[in-house]
Amino acid sequence: MPNLFDPLQVGDIAVANRIAMAPLTRNRSPNAVPKSITATYYQQRATAGLLVTEGTAISHQAQGYADVPGLYTPEALEGWKAVTKAVHDAGGKIVTQLWHVGRISHTSLQPNGGKPVAPSAITAKGKTYVINPDGNGGFVETSEPRALELSEIPGLIEDYRKAARAAIDAGFDGVEIHAANGYLLEQFMRSSSNQRSDAYGGSIENRIRLTVEVAEAISREIGGGRTGIRLSPVTPANDVSDPDPQPVYNALVEKLAPLGLAFIHVIEGATGGPRDFSQGDKPFDWSAFKSAYRNAGGQAVWIANNGYDRQMAMDTIASGKADMVAFGKPFIANPDLVRRLKEDAPLNQPDQSTFYGGGEKGYIDYPTLDA
Numbered sequence: 595m596p597n598l599f600d601p602l603q604v605g606d607i608a609v610a611n612r613i614a615m616a617p618l619t620r621n622r623s624p625n626a627v628p629k630s631i632t633a634t635y636y637q638q639r640a641t642a643g644l645l646v647t648e649g650t651a652i653s654h655q656a657q658g659y660a661d662v663p664g665l666y667t668p669e670a671l672e673g674w675k676a677v678t679k680a681v682h683d684a685g686g687k688i689v690t691q692l693w694h695v696g697r698i699s700h701t702s703l704q705p706n707g708g709k710p711v712a713p714s715a716i717t718a719k720g721k722t723y724v725i726n727p728d729g730n731g732g733f734v735e736t737s738e739p740r741a742l743e744l745s746e747i748p749g750l751i752e753d754y755r756k757a758a759r760a761a762i763d764a765g766f767d768g769v770e771i772h773a774a775n776g777y778l779l780e781q782f783m784r785s786s787s788n789q790r791s792d793a794y795g796g797s798i799e800n801r802i803r804l805t806v807e808v809a810e811a812i813s814r815e816i817g818g819g820r821t822g823i824r825l826s827p828v829t830p831a832n833d834v835s836d837p838d839p840q841p842v843y844n845a846l847v848e849k850l851a852p853l854g855l856a857f858i859h860v861i862e863g864a865t866g867g868p869r870d871f872s873q874g875d876k877p878f879d880w881s882a883f884k885s886a887y888r889n890a891g892g893q894a895v896w897i898a899n900n901g902y903d904r905q906m907a908m909d910t911i912a913s914g915k916a917d918m919v920a921f922g923k924p925f926i927a928n929p930d931l932v933r934r935l936k937e938d939a940p941l942n943q944p945d946q947s948t949f950y951g952g953g954e955k956g957y958i959d960y961p962t963l964d965a
């Protein structure tokens with residue numbers, strides 16, 4: 595019977611255990627360039643079977659929050675080379691999360707102060723974090739987006755492909771496509787944010803089309819075995835909703851099945867919130883969702899996420915419901931989380947006030963059991 599601490603093959607990536615570090619935005623990369631403290635941060639956590647970096651913008655247009663790293667400048671790629679070297683020197687494995695925020699952005703973060711892009715010109719009810727002219731961080735309402743022209747879609751897919759290639763060239767073991775949490779790709783999939791009448795809107799097949807085409811382009815570029823995807827079928831994050839997500843996400847994973855992906859990373863419930871959250875009047879059938887993927891021939895590792903504790907994680911792996919479990923906030927405060935879970939040792943509690951922005955405090959200064 596598999597257990598949480600067994601090694602595993604995740605596509606082309608051999609990992610030491612079944613514990614993943616979930617992507618965590620930390621807003622500590624001014625000018626979209628990861629600094630040396632970021633190399634230290636990920637190296638400290640390199641005992642995770644698989645590290646997934648914070649969301650990393652595929653282009654300037656993809657940016658939605660201040661001080662989020664990117665993969666589209668030479669300086670950023672040099673910064674990431676230091677990160678991947680530090681993690682590999684410590685024996686770890688790391689993939690980067692390819693992120694386009696879509697409408698969850700602000701004109702001050704966009705090229706030439708323009709409007710953010712989205713499937714439709716529907717403003718999200720929400721806020722984002724920017725650096726004000728006085729140099730202080732603050733939350734502002736997200737800006738009204740403009741609808742992407744059909745003619746822009748190939749260029750958008752090309753931005754994902756280029757970012758995936760850049761990630762491998764920077765030493766990453768692979769990439770995770772961010773198709774969750776109400777960002778661009780999920781904005782296309784949910785009916786509340788996608789009112790298009792062209793081939794990328796309306797029917798389920800049309801609304802999942804962009805995510806499938808991005809996954810196909812990236813798999814062609816770097817290999818399916820180095821490509822994963824993050825999904826959040828029922829999350830209400832960033833003001834997305836859909837009255838019946840089950841057929842949308844079942845159809846999506848059936849289309850992804852032939853790509854030979856490394857992993858499918860699933861946020862169960864509301865992101866960072868109740869695991870039993872549902873959209874519409876039916877609870878989401880997580881087992882049917884995974885079966886839709888497996889029955890279509892999908893063999894990727896299944897990573898479960900959202901609010902897992904040690905016992906839940908051990909039970910889920912032993913039952914075969916998931917192949918890995920991803921932990922987010924526990925990894926912020928416990929660089930040696932794997933050891934603590936193995937020894938059932940007490941966990942440090944994270945300091946919420948240092949999650950976003952700042953420097954070493956609350957980033958690389960949490961104590962290990964040996965401290």
Ligand SMILES: C=C(C(=O)O)c1ccccc1
Nearest residue numbers: 618619649659774775831
């Ligand atoms: C990338 C994020 C996500 O996927 O929710 C994110 C962005 C800002 C703050 C927290 C999380």
